[in-house]
Amino acid sequence: MSPEKAQAYWKENISTILKLLVVWFIVSFGCGILFINELNTIEISGVKLGFWFAQQGSIYVFVILIFVYVAKMTAIDEKYDVHE
Template sequence: MNPEVAQAYWKENISTILKLLVVWFVVSFGCGIIFLEELNAIEFGGFKLGFWFAQQGAMYVFVVLIFVYAKLMERIEEKYDIHE
């Protein structure tokens, strides 16, 4: 792989990671702490939504983000012809 293609690949990879980390931060910190009062006005499964995000929702989102990252990386690797 030539250096320009390798640099473009890593730039896209890092960009994808940063975007997913922003989503995780917004869900874990934003929904669990910042928007807690607004979310607590809504109930989900018998619990206040803010409590649910703080205790379980952020973990579920993190697991989903792992699968999203794997799928996005598969596409990026195919794009740069480095897939298995």
């Protein structure tokens, strides 16, 4: 792989990671701590939404982000012809 192609690959890789980390931060810290009072005004099946995000929601989102990362990295690997 040429140095320019390798640099573009890692730039796209790091960009993907940073975007997913921002989503994870917003969901875990934002919804679980910062916006909890606003989210607690919404109830689903008797459970306040802010409490749900703090206890379970951020974990579900993290697991979903793992699958999104795998899909995105598979596409990036194929784009730069470094897949297995």
